[in-house]
Amino acid sequence: MEDIYFQNHAVTITYNPDMQLGTAIWRGFLSSDEFREAILxxxxxxxxxxxVRWxxxxxxxxxxxxxxxxxxVDTVLPRLHHSALRRNAVLHSKDFFNKAAVEQIYRRTEGRGDLITKDFDSKALALAWLKEDIQLEA
Structure with a gap:
């Protein structure tokens, strides 16, 4: 069962304890303050x-x-790499500039820590990957 952890006009953050899954559903353009508050x-x-899954x-x-x-990159990525998070599925934005920015940010995570990030066009495929046994990668 999913619980709403935080919600405003730009993001809904939920937590599913059975899957140990956090989800952020983003909407629209966020000011710097809104973006940083939501990320924090x-x-x-x-x-x-x-x-362990996002x-x-x-x-x-x-x-x-x-x-x-x-x-x-400077503030959040180091904390993510020291967290228990192991899988991060990203559903591409329809906005070209957002997609390019997110790809560039996550390119910097490659080879750092145990966090694996994959991009998806389909929510069903993303969830299927997130549900796979993480121990297989260890």
Missing amino acids: KCLELIENRPV LGDNRDMKVIRPIDQVWF
């Missing part, structure tokens, strides 16, 4: 609950400002 709420969930639904999210991309 995601981190709070990841760091305070047993979250689904970032970016399909309706707009561009992320360059300064927020730098903040994410």
